[in-house]
Amino acid sequence: MKKVVSTMLLFMSMGTAAIAQSPIELTVQLDRPAGAISPHMWGVFFEDINLGADGGIYAELVKNRSFEFDQPWMGWKKLENGPEGTYLLLNDNQRKGNKRYLRLNNVSNLKLGLENEGFRGMGVKAGEQYEFSLQYRSEAGDMNIMLEVLNEQDKIIGTATMPLRSSGTWTESAVKFAVSSTTAKGKLRIWFTGAGKLDVDMLSLFPVDTWKRRPKGLRKDMVQLLADMKPGFIRFPGGCIVEGRDLANRFQWKKTVGPIGERELIINRWNTEFKHRLTPDYYQTFGLGFYEYFLLAEDIGAAPVPILNCGMACQFNTAELAPLDQLDEYVQDALDLIEFANGSVETKWGKLRATMGHPEPFHLKMIGVGNENWGPQYIERLEVFKKALNAKYPEIEIIASSGTDPEGDRFDFLNDKLRAMQIDIIDEHYYRPPSWFLSSASRYDNYDRKGPKIFAGEYASHTTRPNGPGRSTWEAALSEAAFMTGLERNADVVQMASYAPLFGHVDGWQWSPDLIWVDNLQSYGTPSYQVQKLYSTNKGSDIIPVRRDGQPVAGRDSLYASAVYDKNAGELIVKVVNYNSKPMQVSLSITSNKKIADRGQKVTLASHDLNNSNSIEDPLRIQPKQESIIRKGKKLTESFAPYSLTVIKLAAK
Numbered sequence: 001m002k003k004v005v006s007t008m009l010l011f012m013s014m015g016t017a018a019i020a021q022s023p024i025e026l027t028v029q030l031d032r033p034a035g036a037i038s039p040h041m042w043g044v045f046f047e048d049i050n051l052g053a054d055g056g057i058y059a060e061l062v063k064n065r066s067f068e069f070d071q072p073w074m075g076w077k078k079l080e081n082g083p084e085g086t087y088l089l090l091n092d093n094q095r096k097g098n099k100r101y102l103r104l105n106n107v108s109n110l111k112l113g114l115e116n117e118g119f120r121g122m123g124v125k126a127g128e129q130y131e132f133s134l135q136y137r138s139e140a141g142d143m144n145i146m147l148e149v150l151n152e153q154d155k156i157i158g159t160a161t162m163p164l165r166s167s168g169t170w171t172e173s174a175v176k177f178a179v180s181s182t183t184a185k186g187k188l189r190i191w192f193t194g195a196g197k198l199d200v201d202m203l204s205l206f207p208v209d210t211w212k213r214r215p216k217g218l219r220k221d222m223v224q225l226l227a228d229m230k231p232g233f234i235r236f237p238g239g240c241i242v243e244g245r246d247l248a249n250r251f252q253w254k255k256t257v258g259p260i261g262e263r264e265l266i267i268n269r270w271n272t273e274f275k276h277r278l279t280p281d282y283y284q285t286f287g288l289g290f291y292e293y294f295l296l297a298e299d300i301g302a303a304p305v306p307i308l309n310c311g312m313a314c315q316f317n318t319a320e321l322a323p324l325d326q327l328d329e330y331v332q333d334a335l336d337l338i339e340f341a342n343g344s345v346e347t348k349w350g351k352l353r354a355t356m357g358h359p360e361p362f363h364l365k366m367i368g369v370g371n372e373n374w375g376p377q378y379i380e381r382l383e384v385f386k387k388a389l390n391a392k393y394p395e396i397e398i399i400a401s402s403g404t405d406p407e408g409d410r411f412d413f414l415n416d417k418l419r420a421m422q423i424d425i426i427d428e429h430y431y432r433p434p435s436w437f438l439s440s441a442s443r444y445d446n447y448d449r450k451g452p453k454i455f456a457g458e459y460a461s462h463t464t465r466p467n468g469p470g471r472s473t474w475e476a477a478l479s480e481a482a483f484m485t486g487l488e489r490n491a492d493v494v495q496m497a498s499y500a501p502l503f504g505h506v507d508g509w510q511w512s513p514d515l516i517w518v519d520n521l522q523s524y525g526t527p528s529y530q531v532q533k534l535y536s537t538n539k540g541s542d543i544i545p546v547r548r549d550g551q552p553v554a555g556r557d558s559l560y561a562s563a564v565y566d567k568n569a570g571e572l573i574v575k576v577v578n579y580n581s582k583p584m585q586v587s588l589s590i591t592s593n594k595k596i597a598d599r600g601q602k603v604t605l606a607s608h609d610l611n612n613s614n615s616i617e618d619p620l621r622i623q624p625k626q627e628s629i630i631r632k633g634k635k636l637t638e639s640f641a642p643y644s645l646t647v648i649k650l651a652a653k
């Protein structure tokens with residue numbers, strides 16, 4: 001009796017499916033490839049939202065380095081007062097894009113100081129080198145700077161000094177120094193000593209160890225996470241930031257290139273967008289500008305996909321329109337951008353690219369006209385752009401917006417118009433609950449194969465969990481993974497896809513969920529990141545149909561599947577999503593005219609709890625696990641873990 005009870009308990013703990021379920025039969029038709037997969041299939045979407053650029057990937061540690069914020073002292077504190085009129089903020093119209101500077105007036109044997117709080121503090125690491133730099137003009141006497149980096153307890157953890165020579169003209173100077181301990185919330189003090197009159201601007205502190213050790217470059221850990229995805233493209237600079245709250249606040253690429261000190265900053269449109277997440281200190285300094293975006297794309301092997309303003313400001317905000325007869329400037333920006341990216345060094349904009357350090361072209365092949373724009377005004381403007389772009393650069397593909405939603409009147413109107421205009425690529429966005437992603441895995445199965453290609457340009461599964469890092473759950477990620485089998489199966493029509501937004505700073509976000517969360521020192525990929533990475537590092541070159549009873553595997557019994565063949569690696573790659581709380585037995589029959597290896601790899605990303613997420617404290621809680629598998633006989637029969645995305649790889653040559 002005792003034995004019977006314990007056997008029953010064992011059976012109960014195994015769950016019913018493990019005992020009773022006979023394998024679900026899927027056929028993988030390796031001998032019937034169904035179209036080519038674009039090398040750009042899985043990419044990333046970058047926008048300066050959630051402190052994505054300033055305070056994020058752009059490694060500058062000083063906030064408001066040039067005193068150009070609307071409140072010029074934002075981020076700064078004066079440490080000594082000095083006589084009245086000692087600290088003067090002045091404007092010089094000759095200083096292109098950066099008029100305001102600070103004058104320390106008639107200093108005579110005083111010690112004056114400034115303190116900068118950084119972006120939610122400054123993250124510095126023990127043993128790392130940092131470079132402080134500034135622009136200055138000193139008259140009537142030599143002065144000195146003494147720097148101090150302080151930790152959260154106001155203990156000095158790094159110091160340096162630098163002399164400032166009196167010359168009467170603006171000069172740049174820099175000093176490198178090490179920091180002795182790590183802090184996520186440090187600050188910088190700058191002491192000025194001596195006598196004279198000193199003008200200062202562009203007070204800046206960067207880690208030396210940036211991505212590729214480029215001076216004043218990007219945060220290494222954050223770029224590395226992108227590079228690890230091997231993304232097929234990078235979309236930039238957004239997002240709504242392209243449109244601006246009004247046209248004056250739109251993203252203008254020409255103002256983001258050339259010397260960094262001359263790039264005119266603007267308020268970041270996410271600064272005041274959400275009343276519950278006001279971020280009054282959020283500006284765009286454009287230290288990460290269009291040149292740096294192209295360089296980043298090249299570094300991580302991604303095709304650059306810039307999205308430009310089409311003469312319309314965000315339609316959720318002012319919806320300001322550039323009149324049709326005043327669209328030339330906008331169209332010219334698009335034409336000039338192509339010249340900047342691809343033009344010879346003899347051209348005006350190609351020459352600027354060369355001056356900035358990149359005489360070789362950036363190989364731009366696609367350009368987006370408008371972000372989430374809609375309505376007849378959008379189509380009218382798009383037509384003007386299309387005519388000009390097609391005439392001068394017929395080889396450049398145009399990406400056009402289908403609005404904010406993947407269905408409804410706005411979508412239908414645009415979808416019809418864009419197809420009638422024979423636009424190259426339609427940009428579709430979906431921020432939807434997990435249920436939408438699960439039920440939409442067949443969305444593209446019957447899409448028109450002869451019309452425009454699709455760019456799933458922004459998407460994310462939005463759970464009902466409270467906003468913030470914890471919203472990036474396994475539930476969201478797994479529903480995206482299920483939906484992505486449908487993108488992969490239809491990769492002949494869906495040419496590109498990118499999750500959005502990319503980055504969220506745990507102390508400075510406006511929007512969640514996000515793909516990657518960071519604080520001032522660390523960064524981690526969410527479960528959605530792990531899903532995106534599994535897809536993009538296993539993208540293959542050809543679509544391979546997977547069938548169950550002759551039908552796509554798109555949700556029956558909460559199973560989803562797709563497959564690809566990788567010509568270069570000679571590998572069959574099958575992706576299976578099990579959206580059940582129990583393991584599922586699945587048998588794969590592979591029809592093939594290639595020799596399939598008996599041994600292969602199985603990579604499983606799973607969590608029994610859909611509410612699980614990764615975090616700064618536990619960044620790899622949900623991560624892929626790899627094991628070897630053996631195919632016995634004609635079929636490969638495997639157990640797929642509860643709530644899992646599994647990638648099966650078999651050599652097929």
Ligand code: AHR
Nearest residue numbers: 238239240241372500501
């Ligand atoms: O990804 C966040 C925002 O969502 C983008 O800026 C916008 O295009 C969309 O509405």
